[in-house]
Amino acid sequence: MITLHHLDNSRSQRVLWLMEELGLDYEVEFYKRDPKTMRAPEALRRVHPLGRSPVIVEDDEVMAETGAIIRYLLDRHGQGRLEPEAGTRAAREITYWLNYAEGSAMPPLLMKLVFDTMPQRAPRLMKPLVHRVIDPVRNGFVAPEIKLHIDYWEEVLGRSGWFVGDSFSAADIMMSFPLETASDRGGAGMRPVIRDFLKRIHSRPAYRRALEVGGPYRYA
Template sequence: MITVHHLENSRSQRVLWLLEELGLDYEVKRYERDPETLLAPKALYDIHPLGKSPVIAEGDVTIAETGAIFEYIRDTHGAGEMMPEAGTQAARDVTYWLHYAEGSAMNPLLLKLVFTRLPLGASALMRPLVKGVAAKAMQAFVDPRVKEHVDYWEAHLQTTGWFAGSQLSLADIMMSFPLEAAAARAGAGERAAIADFLKRIHARPAYQRALEKGGPYAYA
């Protein structure tokens, strides 16, 4: 039995969705964020030294990081039609997007979140200054980088509607969080191909079941 240590409103939701798509048995241990800091609770640090989610455990195996979890589930339990045949371009694309999602896509989105929230932590006296610095950073660097990625996704999805091959794969589940986050924070949901992609994945029964089991998820 797979145990998923699941933090609300986090990347962990993708793991629940994958397990539902594959019809695997699993249990969920939920963790709530601190309402003020939005950080993970101490209980999650007892599971992983960095307090990160997702983390899964199966027998004596414990794995963190979404991409590594996806690869473990694929290699241990199989992914059926959601993993293209080895050696094909579609299979290589899956590998690419599994790494890209956290390696390249999330960096500018995280910066956007940080600079958006930065003025909130400043004193009333310093807030106008901090807000001005944050706005300049967003305009000069962060927003242009985010737009580059959003343009990239939109152009890619205009081909088959999916990230690897012509049907839902591990790549699409992995990429769901960057697209959902960008739709919430950067207007990516206004792009036609991205909006269509999000509409289709949100309508999937497995996605809906994962939401029921995972609890609060602000990006759906």
């Protein structure tokens, strides 16, 4: 039995979705963020030293990092579903998106989140100073970097509506979180192709079932 250690409003929603798409048997251990810090609870450190989600456990093997988990689930339980034949160009593209989503797409979105919340948490008299320090970086680097990625997604999805080939695949599951967060905080939802992609994935029965299991998810 697969156990998913699931944190609310987190990357682990993708793992729930994938397991629903594959029709796997699994159980979920639920964790809530600290309402003040929005960080994962200390209890997750008892599962994995970094104390982050998602983490899955199967047959005493502990697996962290979304891309690695998706690769594991496809290799062990996928039976060729949601990915092209091994060794093909399309299969290599799947590997690219599994790595790109967290390695390239998420860092500028995380930077934006941090910079956007810093002034809110600063003492009132310090807010002008905080803005003077972070606004040049936020406006001069972070915003253009996010736009670069959003332009890229719009162009790729404009070819067939999916990230790899002309049908839904694990790449679309992996890329859902960057697009959802960029829609929430980076303006990606204003792009017609991205907006259509999000509408289509959000309407998938397996996505809806994953929401029912995982609970409230702000990005859907």
